Amino acid sequence: MSQQNSLWAKECLKRYGHYGEVKELNEVLYYYHLEPVSNAIAGLALERMKQQSENSGVQWTELDYAENLTPDYKDDPFCQSLWCQLEDKPIGTITPEDWICELEPKFHQYIHRSHDTVLNPPYKTLIETLVNSFTTDKETGEKPERRIWDNE
Known part of the structure; x- marks a missing residue:
């Protein structure tokens, strides 16, 4: 796994100018190139x-x-x-x-997609899910649904 990570990191630097990494989940390798995002906006x-x-x-x-x-x-x-x-x-x-x-x-x-870590299986941890997860409909639990919370 470390060899794939090393090779992919070099390829991403060469091709995209930034980092990449390989993650494994259930014997499947996932290749990611990690794009830097500015919070300036x-x-x-x-x-x-x-x-x-x-x-x-x-x-x-x-x-x-x-x-x-x-x-x-x-x-x-x-x-x-x-x-x-x-x-x-x-x-x-x-x-x-x-x-x-x-x-x-x-x-x-400029656009930060905070849900990305929850959508990509190897990154989906309990902490990522609690912090960055999106809400879904109550009927099926599958369709994304915006909920508005208030303090009352």
Whole structure:
């Protein structure tokens, strides 16, 4: 198994420029190449929430806010450029058409798919399932279903 891992890791670095690994489950080998994902895009949501809260009267300590923005967002030219395009749009008017063309070519670099580990058998552990699992319908337990939880 370590030989397959070593060979696949080299192949992934050569072919994709990032790491890969081989996992085994029930005598089946699964080959993965692991794509790096930036969390920088979350900064866009934070910036918009800041705008919305300011419209509702929240006063921010600008220096503290600026110092606590994550470096992956602050230093990301793509996200900064996208924010410049979106920041002047009135609250409630941003639609996918406003950002999809810019994001689509970079989709795999910015969109984190937290459920991936639960969907790929060798990675599906109890901890991964508890942390990253998605909810399913109550009737069959097979169809993904969004549930909204509240604190009441």
